[in-house]
Amino acid sequence: MSVLNKLSAAVYTILNQPLSVLRFGLAILLGKKTIEQLYFIYDVTDNGSYALSKTWFTSVLPPSFFDFSPGYFKTLVIVIAVVAITAAVGFLGRLNLLLLAFFSFYIFGVSEGIGIFDHHASLPTQVILALALVPGTMKLSIDYALLKYGYFKGKMPFPHVSNNPKWGFNLILALVAVTYFTAGISKLRYGHGLNWLDGQTLGFYLKEKTYLYKEGDVQLIIGDSNLPDDHKWKDALGFIGHTYANYQVSPKLRAIAGYVANNRVLLIALSVGSVLFELLAFVVFINSRYRNIYLISAIVFHLSIGALMGISFRQYRFICFCLMDWNLIATYLSNKLQGFKWLGFKKLSTG
């Protein structure tokens, strides 16, 4: 077998196992982010567990889980790093994916209690949990190799490596679609219905320079001047929410954000486009072409938000990247570029 053929076979095998690739990359990304979050919790002076701070998950944990002493902190960092790496390479893979999901529920739950619900980690945590439970996530793993070449001596009684049930892949795709869809719904539900589409809210956030303000002047609380008096009872003002931040500090990118913020037509177009994009999330189930178009749009969407607001959503982008139908892309490329024909891509089993 020539090197070229071996390479082609390897590429084909990898393309056939999107959930294994997702497991490898996402376990590393989420493990890293969880450890970073743990450092953040440890650095906060008052990280005690307020009775009011607990999420549905952290409320079932014993009090000892909230005492981040130096010894406990160091042990946790090492354990999470080991769990993330072993989940990534697939050594006791499902167990370690479950453990990684547990640590993520735990650490980001504590973080929510401190004050910040980290939306970067919400979907990836659920995807890691799904990867631990659905079929087709361990085909490229140390576990699989040990079973195949160690225990079964090369004669696996399981289906061929490329035969993965589709429901696992579709479930993860559904988690992605629900996340985007509900973001669109929330903008209409909590943003005065279709008024959100007038671009004013987006303009506010593009102009926001959260990093400029000193302690005590950072966090804005939003009131509602149209709230009827009989809806107010805690105070005379009627508060409805807190603002989010814009962390972008690059002068060039801030200049672009400023240009957009001052262009009413662009603001309306982007607002309408964002909500439409989010509400149309379930088009990923129509066919592979729509799925690819939507997921590429999602990656561009996050890159734009990252550029204009300094919010990366790297994990989301990686999930979208892995869930694309790479067979379709490869076929398209090999049709367009004759030179790629030697790769000989076959139809993937991921739909």
Added chain:
Amino acid sequence: MKLKNSYKTFVISLLLIPNLFVVVFGIESFPYTCAPMFGHYIDNETPLYLFKLEGVNQNKTTDLTAYLGKPEDFFMRHFFSKVYGSTQAISPFSHKLSESQSAFQNRMHVFFEHYTTVLKEKYHLSFEQINIKAIQVDQKRQPRAEPQLLGYYDGLNKTYVSAYKNATPNNLHQNKTQQ
């Protein structure tokens, strides 16, 4: 085959039902979220506020910004989302599904019990009362009005006293009945 189908149904339900729940009710509790990022309306007329805490001893006030125990934005997001709460009973910033005067009072009590302990143990500070004030500002944090007292925590009686007496959820019903 039956076992496989049962497992499939179990896993799909386990992962999707909590998501459908938060989507329908519009709430969040990690990792389940209705994704409310930028999900509110802000225009030039929208009033924006900064929350301030100040300790009071014998009519002398101390700004507590430097004694929050954590960065101010985290503290205020926590305070607003989990403690004070939105005027609306269901808000995308927490996981509670209802609101009442007694639940509000209880949360304020629990919060200030903890916070006064933090002030005492970490900063060696104690106060007769702790005021909560709101300052209306513009986006550049320039004040638009005088600070307004929302209420105070009475350290002696360990209760939160609202400065707004016009309506409560309980007497709202009475007011409407009288009209």
